[in-house]
Amino acid sequence: MREKKIKYSFKKKLFWYIVPLILFVSLTFAGVFIQQQNKLLKENLVDRGMSLAVNLARMSELAIFSEEDSFIEPAIEGMWSEDDVVYIFLYKDKGKILSKYTRMRINEKLYADVKQKIYNTREPFWQYPFSSSKVWEFYAPVFSTAEESIEDSLLDVKVEKRGKSKGRIIGISRIGISLININEQQKKIIKLSIRITLTLLIIAFIVTYLLAKKITTPILELAERVEILGRGNFDEEIRIKSSDEIGLLAREFDSMRLKLRKLNKMKDDFVSLVSHELRTPLTSIKGYASIFLSGKLGQLDEKQTEKMEKIVKHSKRLSDLITGLLDLSKMRYGKTDHEGKYFSLGKHVQNIVDELDILAKQKNISLEVEIPSDLPDIYADEKLLTRVFINLIGNAIKFTSEGGKVTIRAVDEQDLTRIYCIDTGMGISAVDLDKIFNEFYRVKNKNGMEKEGTGLGLAIVKHIIEIHQGKIWVKSEVGNGTQFIFTLPNKKEVKYEKKDFSRR
Amino acid sequence: MKKKILVVDDEIDIVDIVKIFLEGKGYEVVCAYNGEDALKVIKKERPDLIILDILMPEMDGFDVCRKLKSEKETMFIPIIFLTAKDELADKWKGLFMGAFGYITKPFEEENLLDKIEKIFEQSENDQNNEN
Known part of the structure; x- marks a missing residue:
């Protein structure tokens, strides 16, 4: 009942303070977490793709030399068994295909700018293919360690300066890796983040509720006690089992109650004294006026009777006023005797x-x-x-x-x-x-x-x-x-x- | 035979007023102005009824009443409290102590006279029945 009197309860307030805060913090953390994980996933993918392409390139030297793809087949099969590898191409001289595995429609031609880049940098690299953004592709040059007998002309690109150590470039490996796995992992991470956020929110709910309850219960109890005090019952002790600030407040209220009780007693004594002191002379005034009216001290004439009646009437009113005042003061302080x-x-x-x-x-x-x-x-x-x-x-x-x-x-x-x-x-x-x-x-x-x-x-x-x-x-x-x-x-x-x- | 009534109050004027009214109605009135006086007068005069104030110095009306009710000779003298104390609690206290009436000041004369007449009527009836 008392709780209905409160428009914005502490519970609600605390709730509206804490829950949005927790929501904000957990969402921020989730966002950062997801971003970090994405970055990591992509880096891993790049590392993996690069190493696959480079390994393939290293192993395919002989196969390209001999133009025999069966040499490299076991290695490619091994890579091919990984389900996110969607295509593997091995190019020999002039960009011709030596070996080809693919799970999707893709332009099989080796682009000229890719060739150019490989020959310029002599390093593996990766890029998005033009046809699809869901696949990343990795290129690596195949070097020959053999003598420079068969010239660079095998590949129809002019090379101005060749690297010193690695030897000639005799082919290019190309591997496409799908982002499906990454996407799935991303989804998992997002799901996880949502779950953590929700859990945190629920915990925040519960903690807020319990905290608010723990704080408001003694306050409400105190309020009830103080209300009893306010109704004029000074005998009910105000005691809250609490050693914190609310306990202190309760103790202060109780010492106030004792002082009020003392004051109230003084007031009661005063009121009763006053009422007695007022009533007694009033009784005499009214009594003597009545004696005059009764004719016991000689008959009064009309005018005298009229004035004497006024004395009686006004003393009656004064007496009613005293009674009314006393009643009101008693009622206000809950001192009336009543029985339902x-x-x-x-x-x-x-x-x-x-x-x-x-x-x-x-x-x-x-x-x-x-x-x-x-x-x-x-x-x-x-x-x-x-x-x-x-x-x-x-x-x-x-x-x-x-x-x-x-x-x-x-x-x-x-x-x-x-x-x-x-x-x-x-x-x-x-x-x-x-x-x-x-x-x-x-x-x-x-x-x-x-x-x-x-x-x-x-x-x-x-x-x-x-x-x-x-x-x-x-x-x-x-x-x-x-x-x-x-x-x-x-x-x-x-x-x-x-x-x-x-x-x- | 005239009925004898004792009026006890520390306010001389009140005793005076009550005396005038009661004498006007043909009662014999004796007065006392404090509790101890009252007890002495009661022993000497043997009143038929006592009108007793409560708030008196030293021995108050309740004390007087208690004393009277505890002694064989005075036990059956009817008592009417006439007091400025108007609280229900006091009224009950007075009536529990065996008083016949409790009238608050300022009082209506008719009220007091009615009560006295009733008490005497009742006691006469009781005596007749006994006889």
């Missing part, structure tokens, strides 16, 4: 309405109760709820002019019961509407005169509804009556603060 039980809302409201009917009849207002008989019993503190209804209905009667109507309606809405108190009174202006639940706020009438009352009634009502985990709000338009609407949760035992009899 199931009861029928219909009967309850009817009883209250019966009592208030005299008041309504004086103003010719009709009081109507529209509560379905099959409404499920509600769970609440009967006395507190009585106060709510007396307050709301009393207000409705007070602010409704003669001949009006006050309706109490209840609707069952599965999770909650919605209760309406609707009057046909003068309505409340938008300015007042916002402040109506504020303490000491009293709606002024047209003359700017304040109406009677303490200005605490609705504040207390709101508190009572909130203690029951309900909500209250008001809809009104000037001249169009007022609707107070409140909700009470259904079939759910409201957890009240524990009763506190231990004071004093």
